[in-house]
Amino acid sequence: GRDTLEKGRGLCKAECCGYPISIFFIVVNEFCERFSYYGMRAVLVLYFRYFLHWDDDLATSIYHAFVALCYLTPILGAIIADSWLGKFKTIIYLSIVYAAGQVTMAVSTVHDITDANRDGTPDNLTVHVALSMLGLILIALGTGGIKPCVAAFGGDQFQEHQSRQLNTFFSVFYLCINAGSLLSTLITPVLRAQECGVYSQQKCYPLAFGVPAALMVVSLVVFIAGSGMYVKTAPEGNIMWSVCQCIGFAIKNRFRHRSSRYPEREHWMDWADEKYDKLLIAQIKMVLKVLFLYIPLPMFWTLFDQKGSRWTLQATTMSGDFGAFVLQPDQMQTVNPILILTLVPIMDRIIFPLIKKCGLNFSPLKRMTVGMLFAAMAFVAAALVQLEIDKTLPNFPSSSESQLKVVNMGSSSLTVTITNIEPLQIEPLESTEDYLTCGDESITLSLNTDPVITKALSLSKGQRQTLIIPSDLRLMYLKEDRMSKPDEGKNAVRFVSGLTELVNITDLGSVEPSDTSNYTLLSQGTWKFVLSSGERTCTFSPTLGFGASLTFLIPSDLPWTECDRVIKKVEDIKPNTVHMALQIPQYFLITTGEVMFSVTGLQFSYSQAPKNMKSVLQAGWLCTNAVGNIIVLIVAELGKLPKQWAEYVLFASLLVAVSIIFSIMAYFYKYIDPAEIEAHIKREQELERDDKRENETELNELKQTKI
Numbered sequence: 001g002r003d004t005l006e007k008g009r010g011l012c013k014a015e016c017c018g019y020p021i022s023i024f025f026i027v028v029n030e031f032c033e034r035f036s037y038y039g040m041r042a043v044l045v046l047y048f049r050y051f052l053h054w055d056d057d058l059a060t061s062i063y064h065a066f067v068a069l070c071y072l073t074p075i076l077g078a079i080i081a082d083s084w085l086g087k088f089k090t091i092i093y094l095s096i097v098y099a100a101g102q103v104t105m106a107v108s109t110v111h112d113i114t115d116a117n118r119d120g121t122p123d124n125l126t127v128h129v130a131l132s133m134l135g136l137i138l139i140a141l142g143t144g145g146i147k148p149c150v151a152a153f154g155g156d157q158f159q160e161h162q163s164r165q166l167n168t169f170f171s172v173f174y175l176c177i178n179a180g181s182l183l184s185t186l187i188t189p190v191l192r193a194q195e196c197g198v199y200s201q202q203k204c205y206p207l208a209f210g211v212p213a214a215l216m217v218v219s220l221v222v223f224i225a226g227s228g229m230y231v232k233t234a235p236e237g238n239i240m241w242s243v244c245q246c247i248g249f250a251i252k253n254r255f256r257h258r259s260s261r262y263p264e265r266e267h268w269m270d271w272a273d274e275k276y277d278k279l280l281i282a283q284i285k286m287v288l289k290v291l292f293l294y295i296p297l298p299m300f301w302t303l304f305d306q307k308g309s310r311w312t313l314q315a316t317t318m319s320g321d322f323g324a325f326v327l328q329p330d331q332m333q334t335v336n337p338i339l340i341l342t343l344v345p346i347m348d349r350i351i352f353p354l355i356k357k358c359g360l361n362f363s364p365l366k367r368m369t370v371g372m373l374f375a376a377m378a379f380v381a382a383a384l385v386q387l388e389i390d391k392t393l394p395n396f397p398s399s400s401e402s403q404l405k406v407v408n409m410g411s412s413s414l415t416v417t418i419t420n421i422e423p424l425q426i427e428p429l430e431s432t433e434d435y436l437t438c439g440d441e442s443i444t445l446s447l448n449t450d451p452v453i454t455k456a457l458s459l460s461k462g463q464r465q466t467l468i469i470p471s472d473l474r475l476m477y478l479k480e481d482r483m484s485k486p487d488e489g490k491n492a493v494r495f496v497s498g499l500t501e502l503v504n505i506t507d508l509g510s511v512e513p514s515d516t517s518n519y520t521l522l523s524q525g526t527w528k529f530v531l532s533s534g535e536r537t538c539t540f541s542p543t544l545g546f547g548a549s550l551t552f553l554i555p556s557d558l559p560w561t562e563c564d565r566v567i568k569k570v571e572d573i574k575p576n577t578v579h580m581a582l583q584i585p586q587y588f589l590i591t592t593g594e595v596m597f598s599v600t601g602l603q604f605s606y607s608q609a610p611k612n613m614k615s616v617l618q619a620g621w622l623c624t625n626a627v628g629n630i631i632v633l634i635v636a637e638l639g640k641l642p643k644q645w646a647e648y649v650l651f652a653s654l655l656v657a658v659s660i661i662f663s664i665m666a667y668f669y670k671y672i673d674p675a676e677i678e679a680h681i682k683r684e685q686e687l688e689r690d691d692k693r694e695n696e697t698e699l700n701e702l703k704q705t706k707i
Helices: 003-013 020-049 058-085 088-107 124-156 160-193 205-225 241-256 268-272 278-294 298-308 308-313 327-356 364-392 579-606 612-638 644-667 674-706
Strands: 403-407 414-418 421-426 434-440 442-447 453-458 462-467 478-482 492-495 504-506 509-511 520-522 529-533 536-542 551-556 570-572
Touching: 003 308, 003 529, 020 058, 020 088, 020 124, 020 160, 020 298, 020 308, 058 088, 058 278, 058 298, 058 308, 058 612, 058 644, 088 205, 160 205, 160 327, 241 268, 241 278, 241 612, 268 278, 278 612, 278 644, 298 308, 298 327, 298 364, 298 579, 298 644, 308 327, 308 364, 308 579, 308 644, 364 579, 403 414, 403 421, 403 644, 414 478, 421 434, 442 536, 453 504, 462 520, 462 551, 492 504, 492 509, 551 612, 579 612
Parallel strands: 403 462, 492 551
Antiparallel strands: 403 434, 414 421, 414 442, 442 453, 462 478, 492 520, 504 509, 504 529, 529 536, 551 570
């Protein structure tokens, strides 16, 4: 190890602008790795939802299980690096695992590999699920394993006289994390929205996952390219193991001496002083004091990490039309890194100093409590947005009801009478305003014509249907309607033809005389349909929104020169009208909470424990993250609340309750100076050693006089 270190130190003298050249490789590596991770994570929940066809709850659960694993593996990575391989080899080996995971994940998204009948949907989803789960496990091992090593390895490249450059490096390093996150969260959803495929064009998940995989390979190549320039320190052993052994010994010893004849000790950790150094015991006591405060913290992460799952799924039921551009649902997550980059300096330079000037004691623990309350408010905002969305969602029939819409394709108005329903007046080329709900399966319908036409109809329970009445009233027929909003903000479109001849429609195929086409899913925007029958053609250009189900009515007396004017639109399911911009307040609140909670939390932890215990605290902090994600998983799988807004309110209420508990714990917490305590113990140990030496000297003198 020492030869490697000296060799590294010699080469590390290659500098640029006062910085070791090796640093540039590490910074580029970090940017590529973060781009890869956040890019993949941005589209992950929609991949589960729309490619693997999992429901919202399962997609949310697996997403959070993956995130939890990503927060647990850094502890493993730190132990491997400190006790066995060293940082350099750990980063190399685990980056290979990571890149393999990203490539596996990208391969799992290619629908053509199991699409034997070439209809655009995979025939064997099990293969795709197995590949993606394997990919995610490898990614979690990789990203978590290298997370604790890269920043520390970067720090190792600097010499003692370069403290100013070291501080700048950490700032640039943090900036790279946010820049990678921001760019990838903007770019990968755009790639996902493209259409690609060998045999059939589908949403381009292979490209959305392939670009992060390629960047991970680039990240690994860049890191290896700088290999000859790095300072590679030998592994120094991991304090985590010593801490765990010491705590284990204290508990075992305390249990062994549990009877009343043994005197009580001031702290249960004091039972370890028979075997372990007093300084280590004092340091562990300080760490345990901070870790005790960590107990309520997972609840914050429970809410925070849902911006990548529940909030993204919420955005899929909203309108992303911002006029100049259309925002993808998974792109809303970019609001978080943008706000972080703006809020951190504003808080540090303006808000916190202002609070201080006002004479208020805004201590770190108070900041964290306020941060938790901000996150709770974010979920109240999310619940209010959800209530607005719910107002626009259709009310589908229960299993004991049927719903019916009546469309008049004729050229004169009709009065329609249905069993147990008031008579309805329907104008030519119009429909009933909304669906009529019928409790009976069999109904009788009468048309107030001369003579009166009566027809018995059998409706399907738990279904929506449209009764289409053509010009020849006796040929009326029922058509099944959609029972769900189209996925991914697409529109379900069909045409009802009143013509007596076959009509061809571009992108939709042909419609038989007096018949209805099947639904076709089309994305948002202005579409140009060309209708043709024999020599005659005309163009129809409707503008489609997000998530609607539409029926277009072609009249029997179609003037082929002006299709746009005469073809009528019927909204079976209304488009998403709640705008994605309404999510910005909840993102603002949760990011404010993150800045107050997360940044302050780590600063506070490090100020309240000895320097050599940083890795233990980081492990504890990451565990709170993991536990938070496991809580979402449990609530999503077991809670099964009927309304999504109710789940948001539940989470907000839980966090408010937890923040009250945390504020009580914080009130009784006494701030300490670890350096002072360590110095005091060291002085005591020196005095003990001096006393021991004096006693030994006196004993030796006594022996001499006796002789």
